[in-house]
Amino acid sequence: MTSNGGSLPAPLGLLAELTHRCPLGCPYCSNPVTLDRRDDELDASMWGRVFREAAALGVLQVHLSGGEPAARRDLPEIVKAAREAGLYNNLITSAVGLTPQNLAVLTGAGLDHVQISIQDSDEISADHIAGYKGASGRKRAIAREVVKLGLPLTINMVVHRANIARVEPMVELALSLGASRVEIAHVQYYGWALRNRAALMPTREQVEKAVRQVETLRARYHGQIVIDAVVPDYYARFPKPCVGGWGRRSLNVTPAGRVLPCHAAEVIPGLEFWNVREHSLADIWRTSPAFLAFRGTDWMLEPCKSCVRRDQDFGGCRCQAFLLTGDARAADPVCHLSPQHALVERLAAAREDASYSYRSS
Amino acid sequence: MDQPGRQLSGSAHPRLPRGVRLTHSEAQGGWVLLAPERVFKADAITVEILKRCTGDATLDAIVDDLAKTFTAPRERIHADVVNLLGSLADKKLLELG
Numbered sequence: 001m002t003s004n005g006g007s008l009p010a011p012l013g014l015l016a017e018l019t020h021r022c023p024l025g026c027p028y029c030s031n032p033v034t035l036d037r038r039d040d041e042l043d044a045s046m047w048g049r050v051f052r053e054a055a056a057l058g059v060l061q062v063h064l065s066g067g068e069p070a071a072r073r074d075l076p077e078i079v080k081a082a083r084e085a086g087l088y089n090n091l092i093t094s095a096v097g098l099t100p101q102n103l104a105v106l107t108g109a110g111l112d113h114v115q116i117s118i119q120d121s122d123e124i125s126a127d128h129i130a131g132y133k134g135a136s137g138r139k140r141a142i143a144r145e146v147v148k149l150g151l152p153l154t155i156n157m158v159v160h161r162a163n164i165a166r167v168e169p170m171v172e173l174a175l176s177l178g179a180s181r182v183e184i185a186h187v188q189y190y191g192w193a194l195r196n197r198a199a200l201m202p203t204r205e206q207v208e209k210a211v212r213q214v215e216t217l218r219a220r221y222h223g224q225i226v227i228d229a230v231v232p233d234y235y236a237r238f239p240k241p242c243v244g245g246w247g248r249r250s251l252n253v254t255p256a257g258r259v260l261p262c263h264a265a266e267v268i269p270g271l272e273f274w275n276v277r278e279h280s281l282a283d284i285w286r287t288s289p290a291f292l293a294f295r296g297t298d299w300m301l302e303p304c305k306s307c308v309r310r311d312q313d314f315g316g317c318r319c320q321a322f323l324l325t326g327d328a329r330a331a332d333p334v335c336h337l338s339p340q341h342a343l344v345e346r347l348a349a350a351r352e353d354a355s356y357s358y359r360s361s
Numbered sequence: 362m363d364q365p366g367r368q369l370s371g372s373a374h375p376r377l378p379r380g381v382r383l384t385h386s387e388a389q390g391g392w393v394l395l396a397p398e399r400v401f402k403a404d405a406i407t408v409e410i411l412k413r414c415t416g417d418a419t420l421d422a423i424v425d426d427l428a429k430t431f432t433a434p435r436e437r438i439h440a441d442v443v444n445l446l447g448s449l450a451d452k453k454l455l456e457l458g
Contacts, residue, residue, distance in 0.1 A: 010388040012400055058388025060400055088382065088395040113380045113397040152380035152397050152453070180453040181397055223451045 008286060010058030014087075015065055015252040015263060016047065018078060022068040023096045025131030025358035026119065028158055028193035028200060030263055031067060040256040044074040046276065048081035050253060053281035059251075061088040067255070070097035076109040083110030090115065092156075095142035096135050103142065107149045114146045115154040115183075121169035125162060131358045140177060147178035154181040159210065159232075160200040161351070167213045175225050182225055184214055186232030190264040190319055192359045198352040207232045234348040238309065239316025239332035246318060247295035251285060259284045261291055264319040268328045294318050294328070301329050303337045367447045369420060374458035375446050376416030381454050383411050396454050410442055416458055420446070 020035035042050070051062060062082045069075055070093055082089045089112045118139050120126035126136040146153045155174035159167065167184060174182035186207070187193050187200050202210075214229050221227070233240050243250050243262045252260045257276040260266060266273065272289040285291060293299065297310055304315040315321070316332020324333045324343060331338040377383065382395045383403065392403040394411070403411065409430075413423045424442050428435040449455035 012389065058386065060384070060386060060389065060393060060395055061398070063398070090398060112382070112395075115398070150379050152378065154397055226453055 009248050011054070011249055011251050011285060012058070012060055013250040014051075014054045014059045014062045015250065016050070016062055016078075016082075017065055017067065017252065017254050017263070018047070018069045018075070019071050019255050020067040021071040022066055022094065022359070023071075023132060024068070024094050024135060025360065026117075026129060026158070026192070027131075027196040027356035027358055028160065028187045029359040030188070030191060030193070031359065032264070032266055033191050033195070035067075036255040041072075042253075042255065042257050042276070044077040044081065046257070047078050048085070050276050050281060051082045051085035051087055054251075055085045055087055057282055057285055059087065061090060063090045063092055065092040068094050068097055070094075070102070076102075076105050079106050079109040079111055088112050093117075094130075094135070095139040096132065098142050100142075100145045103145055104149060107151060111151060113152050113154065115156050116143050116146070117156045117158065118143075118170070118173065119158070120163040121166050121173045122163070129162060129356075131356070143177040143179070152181070153177070153179045154183060155179045156183045156185060158185050158187055159202075160187045161202045161206070162200075164202045164206045164210050167210050168217060171214075171217045171221070171225070171227060175221060179225060181228065183228050183230065184210070185230040186210075188230070188233070190267065190323070192357070194323060195357050196354075197347065198350055199354045199356055201234070201348055201351050202232070203351070204235050204348070207235050233317075233320075233332075233334045234344055236334055237336045239313050239320075239335045241313040242317035242320075242332075245295075245314040246293070247285070247291040248314075251281075251291075259288065259290075261294070262317075262319065265290065267319050268322045299329055301331070303335075303339075304331050307337065367443055369443050369447055369457065371419060371421035371424075373420045374416050374418070375414040375420055375423070376456050376458055377411065377414060378453070378456045383408065394454065396452075401454075406441065407445060410445055414446070414455065416456075 019041055020031050021038060079089055089110055091111055092115045095116045116139055119129040123136040127133050143153060157170045171182055189197050193200060214227055218227050247261045252263045253276060258273045259276060260273055271293055274284045274288040300315055304310050316335055318328045321330045321332045322328035325340050333340040333344050380397055384395060385392050392408045394401040394403050413426060424439045428438045446455055450457055
């Protein structure tokens with residue numbers, strides 16, 4: 001069935017999108033442009049079943065995400081169910097909607113780690129990016145509360161043209177909040193971010209400077225804070241090994257229960273996604289058409305098919321290949337070996353100081 | 362990141378911090394260290410060391426115990442333990458207490 005050794009890999013991580021509702025409007029939101037409705041959301045007991053099936057498949061960590069997961073009143077019940085299934089419980093939150101009280105309840109229910117997004121070290125800019133006045137102050141307060149409760153904290157900073165000059169103060173902010181880890185995540189252009197690409201895209205010089213700064217900061221704060229960086233792939237030579245390979249290490253469940261190989265996969269037309277309401281997670285992982293579509297390397301075209309890096313980066317991202325070239329089997333055009341690579345360079349240069357098209361719910 | 366010649370106090374009480382767990386996974390083929398948004402495969406030596414990092418035993422006591430259990434030279438064990446724990450501490454995966 002696959003050409004990567006024949007045996008089916010066991011997934012490591014489950015991204016559980018508990019809801020698409022969110023109070024913020026970040027113009028690079030990774031949610032799809034068409035959001036799942038509240039009425040269609042899986043209930044807590046269904047999530048419990050999904051977590052138990054995930055653990056049985058080999059999943060070790062669940063990333064409780066959204067939207068804003070705290071928008072769900074039954075979040076403590078969901079956290080508890082994940083813990084009871086034996087999963088490592090990671091809450092990915094904007095922190096808006098969390099209070100010290102409900103954070104303490106969630107901690108008691110079995111959280112292992114909290115990741116909070118912060119939009120910028122400059123508070124006015126941060127609130128402008130989030131489209132929510134006062135968000136920055138609330139995030140900082142909740143971040144401190146996480147540390148006070150003894151939980152490990154990651155600060156996620158999404159980087160783009162408006163804040164890329166402030167990588168250093170952003171890392172220092174994370175450190176001052178007591179985070180043990182910070183993600184410097186350059187925007188990836190899907191969904192809302194694709195819509196706002198011209199307004200978000202930094203210049204090559206800005207990106208190169210930011211990459212050098214991360215190296216300097218890593219050395220300076222070695223042993224104090226871990227700095228993980230998500231590379232800006234429009235300026236890369238090789239593509240990212242998207243989700244560690246399609247259907248190889250992780251799965252994503254949408255608020256309404258559709259199971260995707262990655263959160264953006266629904267942009268690819270013609271893929272058939274199965275729903276946890278109708279199928280077991282094991283069946284979906286093993287045999288659903290969407291997971292089989294690009295698992296392994298049999299689906300590849302040239303230049304990926306004969307590339308020495310094909311088992312390393314898996315041809316890059318299928319969604320990006322489709323979005324930029326119209327063919328989901330093509331090489332991710334951010335790869336310099338792609339015949340369509342010039343297109344990426346042209347798109348990266350098409351910057352425009354337009355106002356954001358905020359994510360709407 | 363190994364740092365040869367690194368020093369750690371023998372009276373430190375190493376332990377896994379909250380949010381870092383050593384667990385066995387049949388499906389993933391062995392022991393793994395679960396950490397914030399990361400998973401590390403743990404080899405047999407790492408597992409033996411980390412199982413002893415409970416916060417109760419000192420680093421010296423852990424080294425003594427391993428040297429006795431595996432009838433291995435104490436200096437070599439000491440170097441392995443210091444290397445592993447130092448590198449984990451740098452990644453915020455261990456508290457030296």
